[in-house]
Amino acid sequence: MAEFLQFTIDGVTLGAIYGLLALGWVVIFRVSGVLNLAQGSFMVIGSLTVASLANQERWPLVLAILTALFATVMVGVTLDVAILRPARSGGHASSVIITLGVAEILGEASRHLWGADPLQLSGFLSNRAIHVPGGATVTAQQLLVWGTTAVLVGLLWLLFEKTLLGKALAACAQNPDGARIVGIDPKWMRTVAFVLASALAGVAGVLIAPTTPIGWDSGLAFGIVGFIAAVLGGWSYPGAIVGGLLVGLTENYVAGYISSAWKDVATYGVLLLVLLLRPEGLRGLSRTRPQQKAESGTATAIVLPQMGQPQIDGPAEEMPIATREA
Amino acid sequence: MLVVQQLHVGYGGVEVLHGMDLEIQRGAILALLGPNGAGKTTLARTIAGLVRPVSGRVILDSIDMTRIPAHRRIRHGLVLVPEDKGLFPQLSVTDNLALGCFVRNRHRKHSQFERIFDLFPALATRADQAAGDLSGGQQQMLAIGRALMAEPDFLVLDEPSLGLSPLIIQVIFETIRELATAGMGVLLVEQNAKRALAIADRATVLDRGRVAMSGSAAEVQEDPRVEASYLGSAV
Numbered sequence: 031m032a033e034f035l036q037f038t039i040d041g042v043t044l045g046a047i048y049g050l051l052a053l054g055w056v057v058i059f060r061v062s063g064v065l066n067l068a069q070g071s072f073m074v075i076g077s078l079t080v081a082s083l084a085n086q087e088r089w090p091l092v093l094a095i096l097t098a099l100f101a102t103v104m105v106g107v108t109l110d111v112a113i114l115r116p117a118r119s120g121g122h123a124s125s126v127i128i129t130l131g132v133a134e135i136l137g138e139a140s141r142h143l144w145g146a147d148p149l150q151l152s153g154f155l156s157n158r159a160i161h162v163p164g165g166a167t168v169t170a171q172q173l174l175v176w177g178t179t180a181v182l183v184g185l186l187w188l189l190f191e192k193t194l195l196g197k198a199l200a201a202c203a204q205n206p207d208g209a210r211i212v213g214i215d216p217k218w219m220r221t222v223a224f225v226l227a228s229a230l231a232g233v234a235g236v237l238i239a240p241t242t243p244i245g246w247d248s249g250l251a252f253g254i255v256g257f258i259a260a261v262l263g264g265w266s267y268p269g270a271i272v273g274g275l276l277v278g279l280t281e282n283y284v285a286g287y288i289s290s291a292w293k294d295v296a297t298y299g300v301l302l303l304v305l306l307l308r309p310e311g312l313r314g315l316s317r318t319r320p321q322q323k324a325e326s327g328t329a330t331a332i333v334l335p336q337m338g339q340p341q342i343d344g345p346a347e348e349m350p351i352a353t354r355e356a
Numbered sequence: 357m358l359v360v361q362q363l364h365v366g367y368g369g370v371e372v373l374h375g376m377d378l379e380i381q382r383g384a385i386l387a388l389l390g391p392n393g394a395g396k397t398t399l400a401r402t403i404a405g406l407v408r409p410v411s412g413r414v415i416l417d418s419i420d421m422t423r424i425p426a427h428r429r430i431r432h433g434l435v436l437v438p439e440d441k442g443l444f445p446q447l448s449v450t451d452n453l454a455l456g457c458f459v460r461n462r463h464r465k466h467s468q469f470e471r472i473f474d475l476f477p478a479l480a481t482r483a484d485q486a487a488g489d490l491s492g493g494q495q496q497m498l499a500i501g502r503a504l505m506a507e508p509d510f511l512v513l514d515e516p517s518l519g520l521s522p523l524i525i526q527v528i529f530e531t532i533r534e535l536a537t538a539g540m541g542v543l544l545v546e547q548n549a550k551r552a553l554a555i556a557d558r559a560t561v562l563d564r565g566r567v568a569m570s571g572s573a574a575e576v577q578e579d580p581r582v583e584a585s586y587l588g589s590a591v
Contacts, residue, residue, distance in 0.1 A: 201455055215427045
């Protein structure tokens with residue numbers, strides 16, 4: 031029982047970090063239709079920046095953290111403004127290829143900057159364990175992860191519920207043409223989404239940095255885990271956190287009770303099970319609006335929610351013949 | 357004045373509009389009539405910037421709008437109420453209206469709210485409901501109300517009567533007439549020709565991408581060819 035409790039505590043911690051990654055996937059996809067495979071690379075850059083600055087360069091921790099967040103946001107904004115925008119990316123497929131390429135480039139750049147050896151941030155918070163009822167322990171670091179995740183989720187909720195900017199982001203997701211009519215520039219909304227997503231990834235990177243060594247080549251794998259969590263959560267914001275927790279718990283239970291060699295198999299197994307049994311993800315379990323439900327039938331429909339394909343580049347041509355006046 | 361000059365529009369190589377010319381004065385309603393497939397919606401969407409023309413120009417108060425992206429046209433006072441209403445279904449009535457003045461008129465948001473709720477009291481009582489949960493008529497009111505939040509100089513309405521009850525159509529058409537009388541230019545795309553002609557100053561009949569007839573609303577209404585070809589079946 032104590033063992034189970036411990037796996038759960040560790041799983042929730044890892045899951046919260048995955049949830050932050052998944053939130054980044056969801057915000058970019060919902061606002062712009064772009065699938066950002068570089069999401070995990072943002073996180074790795076955050077981790078490596080904070081670890082190298084704090085440990086090797088002896089920067090004050092707070093300054094190292096702020097620099098790491100700034101660096102990830104800069105990378106995210108650059109990807110959007112300098113690469114996706116000129117590419118006039120229209121559609122899931124081209125965004126996948128572009129961001130996959132960017133993830134590879136960011137990986138190689140990280141190896142150049144920080145070397146081939148994984149880095150782990152030390153001296154972040156004391157690893158002194160706090161004993162909890164049931165025989166398990168919680169570290170201050172884990173409490174920090176939980177608290178930070180909760181605060182970020184709260185801030186995101188405030189943004190989307192209480193601010194006009196949040197409403198404009200939602201408007202882009204719900205009706206791209208309607209958004210353009212009222213004067214919302216989808217190009218800049220996508221940039222805002224990239225700022226949010228890369229900031230979330232940067233925080234995830236800082237949070238995971240003290241817990242495990244992070245290597246330059248792990249960006250894509252973390253990114254895919256975030257994607258899986260987003261799919262499990264049915265591409266909703268609360269679902270992203272729930273999906274992240276599910277993946278984190280699955281990994282820890284499988285690693286704890288079976289073998290850590292099997293944890294990736296389990297994660298992808300859960301993804302396959304969900305795709306086969308509940309293609310709409312967990313969203314169907316909560317309050318669902320019918321028009322949001324994914325249609326099964328095509329490959330993208332199974333993984334991605336049905337939504338209009340936003341036009342990013344101003345007065346673009348309409349889709350061919352099919353959309354002609356009825 | 358909103359001017360459309362020699363507008364050619366096509367999708368994937370198939371031309372839908374073959375050189376349209378239009379002029380709408382401030383304070384006047386131009387009814388754009390014609391059968392299904394004539395290109396009315398295409399014209400409305402091209403004026404709004406959602407479709408890029410192959411050639412030709414859209415000019416608003418002597419500013420060439422043709423290359424200006426859709427999201428910037430509202431700043432120049434040009435707003436579309438699209439056929440599908442363009443609402444944000446999961447946002448509340450209030451939020452939809454608030455986004456109507458996202459870029460224009462924001463400082464007057466609160467007085468604008470009052471004005472729209474006066475115009476359409478049905479919206480006031482449902483201010484916190486999601487737009488997607490409204491009835492068709494209420495959604496149309498919301499779509500028009502959202503467009504009015506920006507206080508446009510020119511309003512393009514694409515089939516505002518579609519699927520609505522005669523009573524609601526009357527409310528909406530009376531509102532459109534009042535807005536025009538107050539100085540707004542209106543392009544009213546309609547299949548409901550009799551009702552549109554009743555409030556319009558001028559009318560243009562579109563057929564297979566070409567102007568079939570153009571004149572004052574009375575002339576168009578009385579023209580026997582128009583009556584036979586376009587109005588008879590569309591009422």
